[in-house]
Amino acid sequence: MVNPIYLFVIALAAGFLLSLIDKAGRSAALTVFYAALAAMAGISAQAFIAILGGAESAMIFTAGFKPPFSINLQMGLEESFFTMIVNVLGLLSGIYLVKKLKTEKVYALVLYLMMIMGLNGLIMTRDLFNLFVFLEITSIATYSLIGIERNIRSLSAGFKYMIAGGLASMFFLIGTIYLYRFTGVLHLDSMAEALDLASGPAVVLAVFTLLISVLIELKPFPANGWALDVYEAADDGLVAVIASASSAAMLFVLYKITPLLNGTLLLAVAGIGLTTFVLSNLMGLMQHSPKRLLGYSSIGQIGLIMGVYALLVHSGAASEPMTLLLVAGGLFINHFIAKAGLFWLAGLVGKDSLEGWHVLRKKPVLVFMFGVFILALVGLPPFPGFFAKWQLVMVFSEKGLTLATVLVLLGSFLEAAYLFRWLGKVLKTEGEGEVKTSFAQGLPLTLSALALIGLGAGFSLWIPGGSGLKILYLPMLLAAALFLLDFLPAWVKNTLVILLMSLYAWQLLPGLEGYRFLFGIIFLAGGVLLLIPGYAFKGKRRGFYPFAVMMYAGLAALLISESTLQLFAAWEIMTLGSYFLIIRGKRSEPHALSYMLFSIGGAFVMLMGLGLLYGVNGQSLALTSLETLTQSAGVIFLLIMLGFLTKIASMGLHIWLPGAHGEAETDVSPMVSAILLKAGMFGLIVLMSAIRRPMIGNVDITYWMSWLGAITVFLGNLLAIYQEDAKRLLAYSSVGNLGYVLFGLSMMTHMGWLTSIAFALNHFLFKALLFLAIGGVVMRVKTKNMYEMGGLIKRMPVSFISVLIGIIALSGVPPLSGYAGKWLTFNILLEKGWYLQGLVLIIGGLIAFLYCFRLIYAVFLGQLKDNHRRVKEAPLPVLIPQIILMIAIMFFSAYPGLVLHPVGDFLLKYFPQGAISWQNNTALTAYGHWDGLAVLIITGVMFASVFALLLITNRKAQKVGQFNIVYAAERPSRPELTHVGYNFFAHYRKALGIFSRPFAVKFWDGVSEFAHSAADLFRKIYSGNGQTYLVHIILFVVVVYAFVTGG
Amino acid sequence: MITVFIVVLSLVMIAAAVLAVQQKSLLSAVLLAGVISLLASILYLVLAAPDVAMTEAAIGSGLTTIVFLFALNKIRKQGKHD
Amino acid sequence: MTLITILGFILIVIGIWGMLSQSNIIKIIIGFSIVDTGIHLVMVSIGYLKDRTAPILDETVGKAEALARVVDPVPSALVLTAIVIGLAVTALMLAYAVKLHEMKGSLDIHDLKELKW
Amino acid sequence: MIKKYAVLLLLGAFALMLLPFVTEVTPFEELSPVAQKYVKDGPDELGSANLVSSVIVTYRGLDTLGEVAVLFIAAAGVGFMLRRRGDAKKPVKREASGILRSGTVFLFPLVLLYGIYIFLHGHLTPGGGFQGGVVIASGIVLLLLAGVSAKISGTVLHWIESLSGAVYVALGVLGIVLAAGFLDNRILPAGEFGRLLSAGAIPLIYSLIGLKVGAELVGIIDAMQKDEL
């Protein structure tokens, strides 16, 4: 290992000499500058590698005396890592800034170098006063560099920063000198040994002043207005260093002074950190300036890291280095890279509005990076933040830190809200403009994006239970490959994906049993089927296939997941993939956002549940540990269930669904509706098969689930009948249909579950069919409003037949497959005796007829509109799966037992008292019987006979011309006059309007409104006045001290 | 004796500080701040820290004041352009 | 020398008062330098031991008796550094002030509200 | 108005918070462990009579190097902030009174000499590199005021500043090579206690510091006094 002191020697020597070298030309100076930065990065990286490889950590004793007599520097594992990332970031940001550095005075180079050196010093020094010196070096260099921008915004931000930093330094000095007074040393380790916090209030005060100074540098709420201004105004390359590297160094300082702190102080740090995290992310909701938004996010993340770190230390979890590394380290490195990347991007884009960032779309690679950074910040797989957050929740739950977990997840949720809003805007806003990139700017971005991905992979290995994530490797690899192959035409990729997915399914499915196999068929075979329409899309269809594969990867992994980690990772990957699929729709942006937010919210609630499970059940990650749960089973059940309920869009949590499914592309709608929704159901089955009697106190949760299911059916269907938009109608219908599923599951009986599965299978078949058919129509007629269509049976007969079959199956009218569910529903009602819910459910089911008819009538019947006289039948690739699905429906209608019988047998495992038996093709229960084939044949024969009768008697029927009719003594001349489409069920609205009021929408709107006004209220404290910021700092100090001392 | 000296000196410094803070004229405020430093350097002598005393006198009261004055001068020359 | 410690803290509070109440940037910087002076006084007073002399060995204070006769040299050394750093910061602040005045034509901190919320 | 009182109230609370520092802390009864070592072994180990100097230059030498760097950064920063736009006019030369001019010309060498004296004797008497540097700088300020040389030779200053800094760092590295560690002043023989040429490299380092600090301070003042436009 190279003596790490050379880090400083190189920086100082280069710094001192740069202005001389510059006289020989700027390129010489730049060469030296980059060489110095590279050498520093190299030295620290080499030290890191050496120490990882088992080398002793290096102690540097300056002046040749041992501490505490002289200043010493330390280069251990932590230090080498931190200096390495700081130096590498410094080098990259330096490269990023090359254009600026070429033209600025040589001072800029000097200052930049000194800033980086200062950061190294902050990290390495073990001497308190020396820390102060390095702090000042860093600060002063930073203040000066902020002046690099010759504009008033930057300058005033810099000034505010300076006076705030001045106060922080003051506290640092006071703390330092008093600690010297009490311990007689300045060397940190000796000081920690000599310090006795119990010996008096002054000692506590001394530590407190030191701590508070470090905290102020870490930008706690509300003493952080200056930092926000700096983030917003300063140069992007510089802010990347300030936000990432400087924060990293300061966090490390916090880490170093931790031994001085006691429990109360640690709790104070935790409280401050988490409060900052939640509030700054709350305020982030109101931000429209990208850089300020990033500022809020940075401050929040730093707060999160310090809060979490303090709690880990306080709870003793930090004594396990791996825990500290995975949780705090993961959160940290995630933020470190992603935030730097985003600030660099900000520099490239140079727009002052979130919408303006759409220019990134001109360069797909940049969008990809942007996505990587945003997703990493939100904490989604496969990025380190995800694993860190997961481990955090596990550890916190184990230690019983529920409140902290809630705060962390709340803050993360708020952050996700604004980050995804931004992402959506970038992906969807239309407009002019472009981004110019250079190699120097592209390099740091590329490297950081790659680093995030690589680290994500690394964390997935290091995390406990991470080996289980292997199940995701192969599919994710395919997704990654598809990113690279995105330049290929769509049909090639489509074929590739279909082939590989079929192959994967072929490998996977035989290993599954029971309901897993059934879901496997739905997820994978269904997935392949629904990829076929992809051939109808021309061009490259950029960005479709990677995410489609990601979604299916998540789904497939869900099937075979055995640990909570696998389940959750698969869940998130699936969500992520589907989000990107959904947002492809033309007007999808707000709906995709609400989909994502509900999903993330649900996932976080679920995560709480999984964490709790981990905590109370002996730190087990196995899903089977749900079964042996003895305490808190009800709460865990409820939390996990809520996550799944969000995905199946139960009433109240459903408001994302209509837009998300309705606005998606033709082949995406059936994917997310027919397939994706089943994931929630699958989750529920996994959960409920483990916890059979979920009680909270004396309340049986399943009882309320059944009510929720019934109400969902009723309201979902009721809302569907009012829709004018064909796809939204189908979407609301999905809400209702999943209500049946929930209801059936809540029965907790053999037959109940069978009902549920029958509904699910059927829903998959008909909803895929309907969405494809309607999607095909929408592709052709370019509108989704049903009242603008009509008479399309003449132009699109196959689609018509699909819809006809689909709605018969949907409505449950015999002889088609939908009837199975209805029949079973009556049976389970008798069995279970929950009549009231059942009644609501059945009434809801009746209402379904209304929208079913409307769908087929308004689109296909009535009169053809003038502008649709030349539309063609939907493209063949869209029709083929429809035909397959129709055959499948017919088959399932005739032989329901072929599916339900084996699944029922499997369910006996959970419910030994099976209540349904099979005689050939007849299903028998204690209450009734049903022979699907007989019904189909009888109906078929009757139909054929009557048809034959009519053919015989009326075989010469002549087609009447469209306008060859008279009504009300008028001969209509326009098709609109002969087609009633708008507000078709007006009388229903008149009669039952009260139920159609969007209470849920209003509720969530209210929540959102509340959050935004709270955000607006809070952020008003950042008045922009530097003096007010000082008041905040002093106030912050006094208040925290009052809390710490309890008086 | 020495205590009285310190107390008197302290009172003068506090008065000077209050005056410097509340003073309307920037020039006098700067000079008062310089005076505070100068008096502080006397106190450093009392505290048996001649090195500090020298430094404070040279830097704290001397150079700092000069820098202040130069800056004020520069600002004055810029004039008000609003 | 608790008296000087107290004086130091009083100066600190007065300086902060100036920083918080004066809107002129120069006055804020003056407040800051008063705070600095206060801190330095506190620091040096911490290192003082009653009835001892400066930590410089000469004829009157020999090597042998030094241990019992001199004050703590460490705070002095620290303060030396702190003073220089204080100057550096003050100078930079003044540079900011000059620059801000040049661009804005005003020294009022209330006018620097380009960025908020 | 309310704001004013609120601030006062806040300051009151703040002062109250700081109270334990005054009421609960007793002065040192004896030297701290670290100081004891410095006082006891310092003169022998380093050969410096001024213990503060030995602490500054050697025991806490890294602080001092950092401090020099801080000043260096500040000088760069101030110069950077107040840089003139490329095509600025030449500064107007101001005429000072004749007495001041001739007085300055007479005084300047003396001031310079005094500064050099201070840093060379840093290990013996109060004062050292910083103080000396300041004195040199104030001499140059005098020159500026007198308008003797409104345009201080940037090149010379640059060279002094850069080279003294670089040599200082190089001496530090020599410490690793020749003595026990970075910035160890025992690269030169300790010499006879109390002599000018003693205390190892302390006088040398102090000189370098003096030169560098002086140059830096002049840089700051120069940047401040230069006329815009």
Added chain:
Amino acid sequence: MGFEPIKILYSLLSLFIIFNIGMLINGITRKIGARVGRRHGIRFYQPYIDLVKNYALRSNITHGIMFYLGPVFRLTGGIGVYLFVPAIYGSEYFGNFSFAGDLVLITYFIFFGTLGMALGAGEGGHPYSAIGISRGLAQVTAAEIPLVIAFLGAAIQYQSLSVTEMVALQQGGIQNWTLVTNPLLTAVALIAYLGTMMRSPFDIVLAPQEIPIGPPTEYHSTFLGVLQTNRAIFPMAKTVLFMNVFFGGATNWGVLILKVFLIYMWSVFVGVVFPRFRVDHSIRWFYKYALPLGLVALAATSLLIK
């Protein structure tokens, strides 16, 4: 239970019988209606004449394939409902095809015809037929609420979904009929019956006055013939079902005819007495009165079986 080919013949016979009953009752009720209104009215065999006439008519036009298929769906629905009901209790051969399914099947199969009719009329050339369907569907779904409650109640009471079983449990005299054992539920059922019979006050769907060309009138000639056939069978099928579930069923054709006639008369009387509801009125009426009554009946039923 189980299927034997001979059943097909018996079923056809059963169908034929019920068709004639339907035709006759149609005629008779229209006569009664006219007499109440102090008109002379038609001959009781008039429906037969109309039917023959319509089948013989030659004005063969169509608005499209669905228009053509609509009546097919409709009649299939009507016949199907009947064929899934075990008409004569205890008769091995007049049990129709009830082996294929139970009460639930019948309940849902009622919609088969409704849907088909709606589809057919939907493709008709006139906007008003669509309005008629909209009203019809709305009203049907509302009227189905008491219907479902009634059937569910019966299923709860007898702990079975099989119509045959329900009838079996009602054997042994009038005291065992649901009418007696659970009058509240039967009341609900009778309300539902009204709602599904498309008679006043719930006949706005057919509403010839407001809508000059209601859905059936779109159809003519053979189409109308098919629909008329259905109008003979379908109400009878429903009536037979009600009879089975609430009125003890029938062990021979005589009892069946008597009971069916009496139950049918109920709707006729109400229809004669009450004026017509608007659709939103009737929806609200079913939700406001029938639903609560149904809930009370359900509660009573669940108490009853305890």
